[in-house]
Amino acid sequence: MALRVGCAAPPGRARDNKTGAWRVFKPVFDPETCSRCGMCAMVCPEGCVRETEEGTFEPDLDYCKGCGICMEVCPKKSIRMEKEEK
Amino acid sequence: MRELRIHGRGGQGSVTAAELIAYAAFEGGVFSQAFPAFGVERRGAPVQAFVRFSDEKIRLRSQVYEPDYIIVQDPTLIGDVDVFNGMSTGGIAIINTEKPDFDSRVPEGVKVYTIDATTIALEELGVPITNTTLMGAFAAATGEIGLEPLKNALRRRFSGSMADKNIKAAERAYNQIGGAA
């Protein structure tokens, strides 16, 4: 791979860096009680919570670092953090 | 000279662990040196920290490539990073994992101690920050630092109940590995 002149790079390169392995806890979303307010997607620092076709939300576990902010803000308490086995 | 390499992720306290292990060793009467290798400075990114122990003043400044000891704070690193790189016969590896039957490309002659430091840290500290727990395991597995200097190092860093909780976490790991070692 040759170096690009000026250390220049196109956008989107952070996608190559999957950060999902960094978690201790993963968020589990309950679509049954979700009010579809979208707060979880708005606050996610990784921008990895996305809207489903039903209008509820789900995390992309390839990138979710398990910070738990979505759980903190969810007004319906529809998100819980579950320890993952390593 | 003996060398330790700590593999962790930003926020798990690898750099603090290196500092406190080196401090405990210094208190124990040897020359020691602790330093980090920062990658990107953010929580969760893979980081390394290093400790050297010597009977003479330490001049060497390179990173550690042929460690006598490694500590792996997070088993998910093993896929991303060749944590055993440079280890040889007589080496000691301390690995935080829930699976005691842990088996990965371990070089011949390297003794592996596994410990579920995340569970200990969650029980004693309430947060999955495993560095102080693994320091107890390191002390027991290698004998490079004693339990008392380690407690002093923890008291120097933390105050009040935080010190007590971290000491308890370290002691639990020390006793658990002490049984195995």
Next chain:
Amino acid sequence: MLEFMEGSHAVAEIVKRCRPQVIAAYPITPQTHIVEDLAQMVANCEIDAEYITVESEFSALSACLGASAAGSRVYSATTSQGLALMFEVCFNAAGMRQPIVMTIANRSLGAPLSIWNDQQDSISLRDSGWLQFYAEDNQETVDLHMIAYKVCEDHDILLPAFVCFDGFILSHTYEPVAIPTQEEVDAYLPAFNPYQRLDAENPLSFGMYATPEYYMEFRYEVDRAQQRAKDAFIKAGREFGEQFGRDYSALVEGYRLEDADTALVAMGSICGTAKDAIDEMRDAGKKVGLLKIRTFRPFPAQEIAAALSGVSTVAVLDKNISLGSGGAVGTEVKAALYGSGISVYDYIIALGGRDVRKRDIAAVVDLAEKGEGDMFYGLRTEVL
């Protein structure tokens, strides 16, 4: 008594004991821990100093310049882009003959953006008139701060100084350091006695306009003060040795040079790794030594020529690159050895935090002995 602490914290501890009256600095990696510690010490009334918070490095050094002219002992610290932003003020501080001491936690300059160590930042200010001292370890870093104040404030010198220590490699390393007590520092470093100062009763301006009839003479005087700083450093370093038992009475320091055929020349923390590498090469029968340059400004050309008079080959390790020319240290060492018949080779090494191992030092020696040099060492040719 040796204590175990981080390099940056050791710097803050010794700066505190040097009793600066004004501190102005702007935090930047890897200098940050120094100024965080000092800000804390000022807030805790451990230092009787004014800590001026500023919005940039340009302002930080400008505040220091004003405070120094007003008769205060002042301190600052920076690195890399921060030092680049101070460029204009640096030249003014030296020209106005203000004895400011500033720690440089050496770091590379962008672009590309890099927070890691080399010595490009301070070396790029080599023409500014500041004295430049380079430390091999955290003990030397601590000690050079005391020596720097003593040399700078000498009324025969009156120049500012950088005390340079390698960012991360020293600034973030925990190791044993002896921090002199306040009484010991007071015994070595007297209270600041300004040569002249801003005073409302007796008004004065610094750095006035100089016409072509005068400009060169003022610059000549700064250069003369740089030259005199050699003896002032030697004297201050000797006095330091007499009081503390650690001798700094030399601008350059040889290691196993006595019967060496090949000599490495280097500055800063790389000297420690080089010494370990030299011990191994010596064990293997190679006659290799090291010359450590402690004062890059003033440049000790005669001392270098004298120390290297017995060797046949010299390999200079340059943690900087004067783009379009070569390493700055190598260029000056070649000038110092001009006409000596010694083969001098320059190696650009360890830029932007590239780690240096003992085997790299040995490889450089091999290259020099084969007559291959004036090159970048350790390039990853696969990405070129």
